[in-house]
Amino acid sequence: GGAWGGTYVDDEVKKMIEGIVGEEATKPLTMDDWLEVLRIHIENAKKGLNGESEKVLLQLSNPFVDSVRATGGDMETLRKSTAGVSYCKKNVRMVIDADVFAKCFRRPLDSIASHINDFLRRKANIQCVLVVGGFAESPLLIKHLCGQIDQTRCRVIRPKNPSMAILKGALMYNQNPEKIVTRISKYTYGFDCYNPFDPIKHP
Secondary structure, eight states: OOOSSSSHHHHHHHHHHHHHHHHHHHHTHHHHHHHHHIIIHHHHHHHHHOOOOSSSEEEEEEHOOOOHHHTTOOGHHHHHHSSEEEEEEETTEEEEHHHHHHHOOOOOOOOHHHHHHHHHHHTTTOOEEEEOOOOGOOHHHHHHHHSSOOTTTTTOOSSSHHHHHHHHHHHHHOOOOOGGOOOOOSSOOOOOOOOEEEEETOO
């Protein structure tokens, strides 16, 4: 995903939540408060959203709810002010319609598909796209790629456990570097050194 990966979706969801409860309500929240919502519950939502689900449930922490109420907000009235969003007081959950939540995926999904298609137009000999990493566990991502990429020319392949593929590859390389036949790095680095110029030795 690069710049359009799962963390981009996290940022979009964060903006959506701030738009729902108000920026003033989220200012007192610490990074740990956000991480509890983003890294645990939103990760589960990203993996479960497949374009057919009706609702997305976000479990909210007590500090989050307390922060909203401290700024004069009322979680229970959210459904009156925001279409597709409601609050379940019993389970302390924000209930979001799947189509509303899916909007957070729109830009990264389009950007990833566009980037891959641009690359395929320049490289005619590519037969498959291997999708790995945490964001690869999103059914919405795979569905979008399969719909945007010509499957007769280039297959979209996701391994059984895509989030572990990179870690396993690193471990395999550590045990046996010969397992990696070739690698293409976005950037390279090295050392540049030279001797002082001598007009006699270097005419």
